[in-house]
Amino acid sequence: QVQLQESGPGLVKPSETLSLSCTVSGGSVNGAPYYWSWIRQPPGKGLEWIGNIYYSGSTKYNPSLKSRVSISIDTSKNQFSLSLTSVTAADTALYFCARDRPNWGKDYWGQGTLVTVSS
């Protein structure tokens, strides 16, 4: 059974960088065919796709965040990471990592981690 677990600070100051990791167990991030995604959900609101990464390092980002976001992968640790720079209160959200199965969708998700941007 594949499991994903997000980790990182729950509180980030405005203008600083939000950094989260997602550790995968029961499966490997190193190899086809899966992509590895980040999605966020502001409190009481809907879902926003942030971006994804393939094991090769190829990435896709949401243009609304593209100038501030970076996703990386560490196959030796079986994890992938999210970096979001210059955060504001609008970046306060529940951040999920997920496995993206090609031609299906996001079939495994982490439980989510709440990140609050506040001084």
Place this chain on the structure above:
Amino acid sequence: EIVLTQSPATLSLSPGERATLSCRASQSVSGYLAWYQQKPGQAPRLLIYDASNRATGIPTRFSGSGSGTDFTLTISSLEPEDFALYYCQQRSNWPLTFGGGTKVEIK
């Protein structure tokens, strides 16, 4: 980007009733639409992919239909555990986008 509009925002029904949820795309997404269920405090769960295919372990009371710009998720007979939020998501064009959600609540 493709905008997905879900309706209604809230659906008030009783257990055993049929639920019909709609998702409309601002341009054609062909059949590349998925449906997710989210319960409070939980991550979304994949229900349907490519408009009409049930994901692994999803009960047969869940069905999806549609193509192009109009899609429907049907729950044939609501079980108590089906009262939740439902989101559609397209994978036809980057960026991937989600609809705003439909809440199915107990009447």
